[in-house]
Amino acid sequence: MILDREFYSVHATEVARRLLGATLVHLVDGQRVSGKIVETEAYSGLNDLASHGRAGKTPRNLPMWE
Secondary structure, three states, X not given: OOXXXXXXXXXXXXXXXXXOOOEEEEEEOOEEEEEEOOOOOOOOOOOOOOOOOOOOOOOOOHHHHO
């Protein structure tokens, strides 16, 4: 299954639950590479004290905004 934007339209905790057990597959130089998701984490946004984005943009977390 290819995951579209709708898959991610629910709360992060639900996305994390749905991803558990999923297998990611990617082609690298014509070779299939895959791995199974066995652990996930979910954050409730910038107000979540555990989120790396809680203090705003920094060089360390900039990819969160890209």
